[in-house]
Amino acid sequence: xxxxxxxxxxxxxxxxxxxxxxxxxxxxxxxxxxxxxxxxxxxxxxxxxxxxxxxxxxxxxxxxxxxxxxxxxxxxxxxxxxxxxxxxxxxxxxxxxxxxxxxxxxxxxxxxxxxxxxxxxxxxxxxxxxxxx
Amino acid sequence: xxxxxxxxxxxxxxxxxxxxxxxxxxxxxxxxxxxxxxxxxxxxxxxxxxxxxxxxxxxxxxxx
Numbered sequence: 001x002x003x004x005x006x007x008x009x010x011x012x013x014x015x016x017x018x019x020x021x022x023x024x025x026x027x028x029x030x031x032x033x034x035x036x037x038x039x040x041x042x043x044x045x046x047x048x049x050x051x052x053x054x055x056x057x058x059x060x061x062x063x064x065x066x067x068x069x070x071x072x073x074x075x076x077x078x079x080x081x082x083x084x085x086x087x088x089x090x091x092x093x094x095x096x097x098x099x100x101x102x103x104x105x106x107x108x109x110x111x112x113x114x115x116x117x118x119x120x121x122x123x124x125x126x127x128x129x130x131x132x133x
Numbered sequence: 134x135x136x137x138x139x140x141x142x143x144x145x146x147x148x149x150x151x152x153x154x155x156x157x158x159x160x161x162x163x164x165x166x167x168x169x170x171x172x173x174x175x176x177x178x179x180x181x182x183x184x185x186x187x188x189x190x191x192x193x194x195x196x197x
Contacts, residue, residue, distance in 0.1 A: 065157040068177040070165040132165050 004058060008050035015046035070132065078124035086117050135194040138167045141185045156180050
């Protein structure tokens with residue numbers, strides 16, 4: 001188990017350093033600060049991914065009946081509906097951008113899409129759960 | 134889909150939580166099946182039938 005945890009920490013450090021390095025290369029104005037900030041922000045998610053890849057296979061057994069639970073159905077329905085919502089929203093946004101000829105900040109657009117998708121799934125899941133109770 | 138789950142569960146004196154544990158699913162899943170709001174998967178229907186020692190047709194009625 002010590003080996004697996006060591007691999008997890010090493011994986012997290014390598015991934016965080018790589019992301020920090022790439023960010024630094026693409027931001028020549030303040031490469032050191034950018035690299036450190038991106039590496040620090042990536043360390044947590046990279047550690048979680050490392051745990052998922054190296055530690056969890058030995059410590060967390062997957063539920064063999066997970067798909068039989070009603071909660072799984074709620075999540076699948078919420079995700080499917082959110083996908084359609086997102087498709088409509090992005091289509092409308094694309095139409096608006098095409099007609100107006102003005103391009104929004106891509107970072108803002110992608111962030112908005114992620115937030116809408118996650119929020120939509122969460123809200124639809126909660127609504128489905130409340131209907132059942 | 135209608136079912137005789139509540140009656141059969143009551144006959145055996147099992148709580149919803151106990152039945153859920155026997156089936157390896159959440160208690161909410163048992164509640165939703167009993168209310169007829171959730172149709173179980175085929176493997177789960179077989180496990181339910183096995184727990185009550187009946188056939189799937191005895192447990193579930195496809196008529197609304």
